[in-house]
Amino acid sequence: xxxxxxxxxxxxxxxxxxxxxxxxxxxxxxxxxxxxxxxxxxxxxxxxxxxxxxxxxxxxxxxxxxxxxxxxxxxxxxxxxxxxxxxxxxxxxxxxxxxxxxxxxxxxxxxxxxxxxxxxxxxxxxxxxxxxxxxxxxxxxxxxxxxxxxxxxxxxxxxx
Ligand SMILES: Cc1cc2nc3c(=O)[nH]c(=O)nc-3n(C[C@H](O)[C@H](O)[C@H](O)COP(=O)(O)O)c2cc1C
Numbered sequence: 520x521x522x523x524x525x526x527x528x529x530x531x532x533x534x535x536x537x538x539x540x541x542x543x544x545x546x547x548x549x550x551x552x553x554x555x556x557x558x559x560x561x562x563x564x565x566x567x568x569x570x571x572x573x574x575x576x577x578x579x580x581x582x583x584x585x586x587x588x589x590x591x592x593x594x595x596x597x598x599x600x601x602x603x604x605x606x607x608x609x610x611x612x613x614x615x616x617x618x619x620x621x622x623x624x625x626x627x628x629x630x631x632x633x634x635x636x637x638x639x640x641x642x643x644x645x646x647x648x649x650x651x652x653x654x655x656x657x658x659x660x661x662x663x664x665x666x667x668x669x670x671x672x673x674x675x676x677x678x679x
Pocket of ligand 1: 537551552553554555556569570571573574575576577599602603604669
């Protein structure tokens, strides 16, 4: 039997990048902070994000056409907090979030390390999460080489 507390503590000690997943539903643009995302396949080009079934973002993502993985830079700590519900959420037109609109009509947050625009490909139930697999329709690197890192429940920077 796996102890929940030990599970969480061990997983928290895997250093990860941080992204905001942007999508759109009837109520406007939406963003959610994640660390469980990544590359899945080159041919076809696929990426994934794992979302807890019980959070609001889950059904919004299910009802969207696709999503963007905005890989955050260190200067984006505020947005990482904002889109994880720790501070008030951005308005549905993303007025307070500097961005441009990408190929899928979804927000690309300014200053990111990279942007991965995905159309929904498949979804798989994975315990209390759903694995959202996206077919990559556009992918680009940003100018920042200063990614935001999450380790032991803290936002950190890479030290070169
Ligand atoms: C650094 C960080 C990483 C997170 N990674 C994930 C993740 O990979 N999947 C997930 O479902 N939630 C993740 N969360 C939690 C969600 O951001 C949070 O539950 C969500 O914003 C709740 O809001 P909602 O109910 O409006 O969707 C993460 C939070 C933080 C701060």
